Amino acid sequence: MTSGDSVxxxxxxxxxxxxxxxxxxxxxxxxxxxxxxxxxxxxxxRDRRPRVxxxxxxxxxxxxxxxxxxxxxxxxxxxxxxKSPDDGRVVEVFLTPAGRDLAQRLYEEVHxxxxxxxxxxxxxxxxxxxxxxxxxxxPG
Amino acid sequence: MTSGDSVxxxxxxxxxxxxxxxxxxxxxxxxxxxxxxxxxxxxxxRDRRPRVxxxxxxxxxxxxxxxxxxxxxxxxxxxxxxKSPDDGRVVEVFLTPAGRDLAQRLYEEVHxxxxxxxxxxxxxxxxxxxxxxxxxxxPG
DNA sequence: TATTGTTATACTCTATAACTATA
DNA sequence: TATAGTTATAGAGTATAACAATA
Numbered sequence: 402m403t404s405g406d407s408v409x410x411x412x413x414x415x416x417x418x419x420x421x422x423x424x425x426x427x428x429x430x431x432x433x434x435x436x437x438x439x440x441x442x443x444x445x446x447r448d449r450r451p452r453v454x455x456x457x458x459x460x461x462x463x464x465x466x467x468x469x470x471x472x473x474x475x476x477x478x479x480x481x482x483x484k485s486p487d488d489g490r491v492v493e494v495f496l497t498p499a500g501r502d503l504a505q506r507l508y509e510e511v512h513x514x515x516x517x518x519x520x521x522x523x524x525x526x527x528x529x530x531x532x533x534x535x536x537x538x539x540p541g
Numbered sequence: 542m543t544s545g546d547s548v549x550x551x552x553x554x555x556x557x558x559x560x561x562x563x564x565x566x567x568x569x570x571x572x573x574x575x576x577x578x579x580x581x582x583x584x585x586x587r588d589r590r591p592r593v594x595x596x597x598x599x600x601x602x603x604x605x606x607x608x609x610x611x612x613x614x615x616x617x618x619x620x621x622x623x624k625s626p627d628d629g630r631v632v633e634v635f636l637t638p639a640g641r642d643l644a645q646r647l648y649e650e651v652h653x654x655x656x657x658x659x660x661x662x663x664x665x666x667x668x669x670x671x672x673x674x675x676x677x678x679x680p681g
Numbered sequence: 682t683a684t685t686g687t688t689a690t691a692c693t694c695t696a697t698a699a700c701t702a703t704a
Numbered sequence: 705t706a707t708a709g710t711t712a713t714a715g716a717g718t719a720t721a722a723c724a725a726t727a
Contacts, residue, residue: 407667412655414674419562420581421677422555424601436693436718441560453709461564466695468710473693490703490708515552518677527547530673533666534554537561537658576695576716593686606718608687613716630685630726684727694717704707 415537425514429507438462439474443496443504446480450495479503555677565654569647578602579614583636583644586620590635619643 423437430440438460445451445459453471457464471494474480479500485491496504519527563577570580578600585591585599593611597604611634614620619640625631636644659667 407664407671408656408659409652411659411667411671412652414671415558415562415655415659416566416651418555418674418677419559419566422559423563426556426559427601438694454707461567462694463696464709465697465711469694472710488704488708492709511556512549512552515555516548519548519551519555521676522673524547526673527551529669531547531551531554533662533670533673534558536661537558578717594684602717603719604686605688605720609717628685628727632686682727685725686723687725688723689721691720692718695715697714698712700709700711702708702710704705 422515426511429510429514433503433507435507438470440507442470442474443479443500443507446494446496446500447504447508450493452485452491452493456494474500562655566651569650569654573643573647575647578610580647582610582614583619583640583647586634586636586640587644587648590633592625592631592633596634614640 426440427437430437433440435443441460442456445456449455451459453467454464456471457467460467462470471480471482475482478497480494480496482492482494485493519530522530566580567577570577573580575583581600582596585596589595591599593607594604596611597607600607602610611620611622615622618637620634620636622632622634625633659670662670
């Protein structure tokens with residue numbers, strides 16, 4: 402029960418932290434006319450060139466949702482589609498140079514927004530926190 | 542620079558954790574026909590009876606957005622409106638018994654979903670993590 | 682006049698079902 | 705037949721601007 406309570410308090414803290422960070426990401430997206438999902442798409446494409454279905458998988462969304470999402474971002478010149486040479490059914494998605502620039506700027510903005518709070522921790526605490534978050538990010 | 546890198550790694554971990562947890566919350570909401578925002582509304586109303594503008598403030602949304610959000614939840618019998626006796630312009634929002642039951646069930650489901658990962662930490666680590674998250678949740 | 686909330690409008694996000702093209 | 709992606713459709717989420725009621 403004692404152990405149960407410590408987990409409960411921690412769940413609460415994790416959820417509050419999640420909404421807090423989501424708020425920051427949403428604000429930064431909005432300032433650049435991007436939804437949270439579009440922000441995330443740019444982040445994912447920074448180091449990947451997935452097919453549509455893969456991208457949907459990363460986001461946990463239906464592939465039909467991606468068609469519209471990609472359409473709108475493509476219309477803005479942020480990303481592009483290309484048919485796979487190996488399989489005529491497959492469409493690959495990737496950042497344009499403009500999209501890459503924006504993704505980089507957004508990344509820096511997110512860093513600037515979150516760093517002050519994290520810098521209040523001393524280096525040892527930062528290492529600890531990163532280590533403690535790892536298992537949560539890892540496998541289920 | 543060394544210190545800068547440790548912050549960078551931590552920002553990345555925090556953002557990844559945020560999307561991970563958001564995924565869990567979104568799934569639990571969807572299984573109960575609730576958007577992430579509706580889920581959050583139920584959570585907020587568990588221990589508050591805010592006016593519409595206050596609720597919008599908690600969520601970081603425009604008050605006009607809340608009109609529709611409240612309409613739909615009210616139509617489902619999850620919450621209700623009441624005019625303030627003190628100020629005829631003000632509308633207070635609160636959970637119905639059915640809404641409170643659902644909110645409680647959702648809270649337990651979120652706990653069940655997140656607890657296993659957190660239970661992999663020993664009690665001392667849990668206390669540490671909660672303490673380390675606190676400054677992030679706290680004031681800017 | 683200022684504030685609270687709603688409505689009208691427009692656009693984005695999202696899923697389901699039906700479709701086309703390719704394998 | 706099965707898979708990849710798009711389109712059609714419908715509903716929810718969101719903000720801006722205009723509005724009504726109250727202070």
